[in-house]
Amino acid sequence: MTLIIQVLVISLVLLSIILVVGIPVTLASPGQWEKSKTLVYTTIGIWTGLVIITGIANSFVA
Template sequence: MAIAVQLLVFGLILLSIIFVVLMPVTLASPGEWEKSKNIIYTGAGIWSILVIITGLANLFVA
């Protein structure tokens, strides 16, 4: 179970790094927000679910 939590944390960190790069580029580029907002919202939803799943999985490890 500890390996599963480590993989969840790794996925969370990876997705967070992608968002740190992607969000400013998307917001700074003219017209990109309209094209990319569904992807951004979907990614934010996945990130939120991943945070909750990681927290719940950590309850069983600790």
């Protein structure tokens, strides 16, 4: 169970880094927001799901 939580946390950290860099670059680039809006929203949804899943999985560890 600990290994699963470690994988979830690592993936959450990596996705967070990608979002921290990617969203400002997307917003600063002219015309890129319209092209990649669905990708940004999908990635944010995945990040939110990872936060919830990690929290639920962490509640099972003593």
